[in-house]
Amino acid sequence: MSESFSSASKKVGLPPGSLVHVGRVLEPVTRITVVDYSKDHVVEHPVLSIDEVLQYKESDSVTWVIVEGLANVDVVDDVGKIFGIHSLVLEDILHTHQRPKFEEYDNHLYIVLKCVMPEGENFNVSYEQISLLVFNNFVFMFKEKTDELLYPLLKQIRSSKGRIRSKGSDYLTYAILDTIIDQGFFLIDALDEEVTSLEDDVYDNPTQDTLHRIQRLKRQLISIRRNMSPVREMLGGLLRSESELIHEHTYLYIRDVSDHSLHLLESVESYRDVLSGLLEIYISNISNKMNEVMKVLTVFASIFIPLTFLAGIYGMNFDYMPELHWKWAYPLLWVVFITITVLSLFYFKKKKWL
Amino acid sequence: MSESFSSASKKVGLPPGSLVHVGRVLEPVTRITVVDYSKDHVVEHPVLSIDEVLQYKESDSVTWVIVEGLANVDVVDDVGKIFGIHSLVLEDILHTHQRPKFEEYDNHLYIVLKCVMPEGENFNVSYEQISLLVFNNFVFMFKEKTDELLYPLLKQIRSSKGRIRSKGSDYLTYAILDTIIDQGFFLIDALDEEVTSLEDDVYDNPTQDTLHRIQRLKRQLISIRRNMSPVREMLGGLLRSESELIHEHTYLYIRDVSDHSLHLLESVESYRDVLSGLLEIYISNISNKMNEVMKVLTVFASIFIPLTFLAGIYGMNFDYMPELHWKWAYPLLWVVFITITVLSLFYFKKKKWL
Amino acid sequence: MSESFSSASKKVGLPPGSLVHVGRVLEPVTRITVVDYSKDHVVEHPVLSIDEVLQYKESDSVTWVIVEGLANVDVVDDVGKIFGIHSLVLEDILHTHQRPKFEEYDNHLYIVLKCVMPEGENFNVSYEQISLLVFNNFVFMFKEKTDELLYPLLKQIRSSKGRIRSKGSDYLTYAILDTIIDQGFFLIDALDEEVTSLEDDVYDNPTQDTLHRIQRLKRQLISIRRNMSPVREMLGGLLRSESELIHEHTYLYIRDVSDHSLHLLESVESYRDVLSGLLEIYISNISNKMNEVMKVLTVFASIFIPLTFLAGIYGMNFDYMPELHWKWAYPLLWVVFITITVLSLFYFKKKKWL
């Protein structure tokens, strides 16, 4: 079974606020990177503990703290203590089975969503939970994996191209969300390829393996939709919120991300509909093929069984069978054989069985 | 696979506001035409750059700028700079995978939708994204293709028939939307023909090709619905907006377009329902035909297999088989053969297998 | 294909307000009848042009103008000019593919709906578009056909039975809507009969023609629902409107019509559900029948094929076959034949194949 919808039951029974990482450990270590920038400067360096981040707290520049890997629970604990985050939020960051959502707190926002990406060859899908804590000049980002997802965004910041360097933490938040949701377009491309290839198989060479692949893709689509669908809600909440942390002009950008998210979701829905039709085509095709097989059998049997019967008759050993002694009986019988065969073939031809 | 729901992932990673044309290039060059009219005059001529349009900016006449072909990104860039359009809107104009939508800005409206038309013979569907920027006396229109879509509207303006010459840019916007949405009626006509022809095939001559066509039409309907359905929302937004750019009396006209759009969508939904039933009919029909084949086989086999057995018995070479020496044995056996055959035929007749 | 959801694309490209009749011409001529009544008098006579109606305009009596047949566009044009109707409304009256709707104007209401009736024998459905323009003391009615639909209502008015003669144009509107929607009850009766007959066929005699009828009925139900469903919305709009043209006490009557309309729609939905189950029953039944056929074949073949083999053995011409010379070989072989047959029959009996 390719996609499991099961949730870890590992934490059940612990008091709320007990910080434990729940989910598959995708990275053995936790790496922290700080990016601090304003219109005029960019600083980017790794740090070993959250304490080192405190120096950027008072400045007017935007500080982006990227935490990759959730194995080290202390990092999340420290962020919670130093920045005053509710223990339930810290829990959600570490529990990587969250439904995408947006929550507004006194001096910060909490955003959690899944980055859904294609992976490797046979339409595998990878899911990575990403949490954001958005303060006035600070953005904390918690990722499950160390990957190249954010390279283009970091490059933009470093090169001071685009308008990001002159904007605040709300625009950075938008840019991060945009980067994450844009991965969906790659997914849709991979999905299109997979469905096309499946469709070809269903028509040309429907085997049991085709069935496997249809069911597997179905499950993946259920899972993709389940992770993408609440993102729309989440962005809607963000758009409706009147948080002071998000400036007027940033709403337009978030609305654009929201458009993309809707577009992706509708694509996924469309492929679901196509796939659901594909299984019916598969069954129809198998029925067609069985019909063909049955026709061959029926034509063969219907022609030769009566002929064999006729031959059987003249193989009988009765003393009194006048035909056996006729001179032209044998050639005549061949005429009968051929006539029956030709008439049968005509009949089946007319029935379009041949 | 006829219809792809995939979206270009080409732009992913660029900063917002980077103007790049995303989508299939349908026209290699970009043509700009200006139509300026009032109750008393009409001017219509091609221009080479947006600067030439500026002369009409201050006048009270209505100016309609038609941009055909999106290959030349500079044209869109110029419109943005000269008329103060947000870079996200410019991006949407160039990214031809937009979901139909309506957005209200300070001094203009942004409308984007798809023109869905039948094309060529075998129920092919063409999609063209059309964007409108509606100012007080100005309407910018961006089309992907150079075609004859707007000829009837241009003729109306030139001939001063209809009320369009004495109305403002809001009425022009209505007239454009009406022209685009009316294409859907041709589509429904073509769709009706295709479904009727498919239905005939399913009953009279269900082949694997019929399956192909059903699945292909299903995908097209999914795609058509996906492009038409948000138009209703978009027009609803336009009707609810209280923009000063749209006069009171124009709302009635937009409501009329909205009625047509709803009518078209319901037609598409109806054909979806019909088509979804068609596959079930197909499968039933194949089952029926297999039943027929099996009956022929069973009737032949059930009659001749026992007869052949009987003939086989009297072909045995036992020394002591009294029947072989009876004088009337052979004719008697024929009586038995014929009796068995007749009884079987009666039995199968009664079972309605013949 | 019995029901087409296609819409005339004939008018596409004309400026709005061009009065052209769009739809099948159901009547070659246009007949106008005027019914003027109050508590104390009734006048009913045909007129040749709308001008003749003007005499009733100022009086306090209720005037009902019935226009049957839409071929003569001038009649609609005249009503528009004399009574000040918006050209889009006139267009809708002539374009007989309207979605049922209700619109409120300054001094009148516009109501359009479909009269859905059974017609002839084999569950044919006829659709007639009926438009109403409701003024303070005037009701214009536009029908596509000349039929007996309104006879009972006219009889009520003439005979001064019922309360209609002492009420205004709002009550007349109610009475007309009631008459139209009540036709649906005849339709449901005809539908019930057709579904019952189909159900019998599916169980007792499922042929390809049964399939045809199921699919045909499915399409008709889609079409019926599509024409009936918006009537509920339309009546809801009428009930929510606070038009001065409808008196307080008339709302109760309109709510009653609305109840009927809901009742009819739910009946149609129920038959849709029943019909959708019927196709599955059909397929199950065909499978059942094929099973039966296969069992007969298998039983025959499984019994006689081994026997024929045995007979074949003793038909061989080997020089050394001791059994051939035994005295009781032949009768013994018959014992073997019969034993095999009886055991096989027992076996198949136990398997419930017989």
Place this chain on the structure above:
Amino acid sequence: MSESFSSASKKVGLPPGSLVHVGRVLEPVTRITVVDYSKDHVVEHPVLSIDEVLQYKESDSVTWVIVEGLANVDVVDDVGKIFGIHSLVLEDILHTHQRPKFEEYDNHLYIVLKCVMPEGENFNVSYEQISLLVFNNFVFMFKEKTDELLYPLLKQIRSSKGRIRSKGSDYLTYAILDTIIDQGFFLIDALDEEVTSLEDDVYDNPTQDTLHRIQRLKRQLISIRRNMSPVREMLGGLLRSESELIHEHTYLYIRDVSDHSLHLLESVESYRDVLSGLLEIYISNISNKMNEVMKVLTVFASIFIPLTFLAGIYGMNFDYMPELHWKWAYPLLWVVFITITVLSLFYFKKKKWL
């Protein structure tokens, strides 16, 4: 066809307010019973006409008038005249195809719903329309049948057990609704039994009769749902109404009935889902069985057909066939026969066809 969703079209064409009984006549006569009670007294007696009820009109006691059987239209007419009921309400009482609903009038409430009960053996369902007119100290109840439905409630009133004797007509209304809706629990019990029995049949002995029963039950569930579903709405309307006829503390009781109604409806929905799965199981099961039949045929045919061919060869009469004259040819051939059979059996065993 067990359940008809058709509505009587008998009344179509009559003016509104014409009192005619529409529906199957379930009782030939109309019986009227009066129950008048307060904390201190109970009076219960039959009356012959509504006039006899007038004596209770002014008193403070609660008066419950039970009208059983709707054949006598005059009774309804009298209630209308004496208590000032709108003619449309009187019509609804007599037209027993009402959708359950609640309507508020100046000095009374009108409630109509269906009592849905199991009846007899094979999961038959009976529907009885019950109408209530609720005044300050008066409740009129119109039932189609004379049955024992209300015996427990009458017993409560007589015995002064429960709190009913010290409460008003609103509490009586609640008690009646509770009694009616509680019948649904018996229905669900009967339904559970029927579905369980059907499920057993589908697995153990799927015949064409099973199909009949599935389709019949499906129709019944559609009909049950259609009659139960609007009750929820109706009770919701009652709860939201701020009628002075219903006291504050009675709302809690009505909410309880509403809970039960929701519970019942969800049970019906659940059985619908189960039933819809059952047909798919049926089809799968039939396919399984056909597979089994085909395997038997194929195994028999595949083994004996080659053997028979071999026997046929040595039954040929060529002059030069050396094998015929070998001494050990015949026993050797038996070895070949047995070897082929054993190998075939192994092969089919390996394929799991045996």
Place this chain on the structure above:
Amino acid sequence: MSESFSSASKKVGLPPGSLVHVGRVLEPVTRITVVDYSKDHVVEHPVLSIDEVLQYKESDSVTWVIVEGLANVDVVDDVGKIFGIHSLVLEDILHTHQRPKFEEYDNHLYIVLKCVMPEGENFNVSYEQISLLVFNNFVFMFKEKTDELLYPLLKQIRSSKGRIRSKGSDYLTYAILDTIIDQGFFLIDALDEEVTSLEDDVYDNPTQDTLHRIQRLKRQLISIRRNMSPVREMLGGLLRSESELIHEHTYLYIRDVSDHSLHLLESVESYRDVLSGLLEIYISNISNKMNEVMKVLTVFASIFIPLTFLAGIYGMNFDYMPELHWKWAYPLLWVVFITITVLSLFYFKKKKWL
């Protein structure tokens, strides 16, 4: 039939407020335990009657009364009398077929829900109704069973770990709801295992037992969803309520439970979708297998039937059959046999039937 949606009809006809236990008796006796705690103390002891609880009524500490087993109706009756609970609430506590819901009363809240847990091996599901009465410093809990569900929570209270000891009865309520809903995660794990195992069966070894298990699981999912789905509503009601019994900071915790509940429900929905696809895969697979069987039969029959006919011809006893006397006739015939066989095999190979 594994899951019954039927409701006890045992109580039907009793006056409201009659306290009778309705449901399966899961515990023969009723055990009452009191847990009283504050920041500084914990007391936990069994009591024999509700009177013993009264001593904790006035204190500021939080008192949690756990009633396990509902057989002893008097306990519920006593709580009702002493704490002033409405008789309809007491009824709901004893009637263990409640739909999860939340009700607000003057000085307390009533919450009822189902604890849904996996039980034993073969994906059995157990349902336990749990009712809560939440007062300012008091929480009454009514459970159907005596089990270890609450052990972790009791351990937390005893050990003063977590923040529970310093919070009020609202936080205790949250902690109880959290404990109950977390059981769903175990259920989802068990469900995942069952579906995976079923999926393997469908592909590798589809038998009639697989069908049984699919249908059984389907029913369980319907039942699980029915019990889980209203919990979301219930928690929504709790969140929207502005009861003084729930402190501001507790809402965050309840929102967290609500997230979990939504997560669980979406998992169940996902498995429903997967399961619904599984039956289609099953049917496809059976069709595939039948195709394979038919191909074997057809190949065998199509090759050997013509050969047998040929052999039959030369077994005939005509006096004049020249071939019988040719010297090389017999070997030549073998060449013909082998040629036909090889050509047939090539043909079927090309058709991919082998």
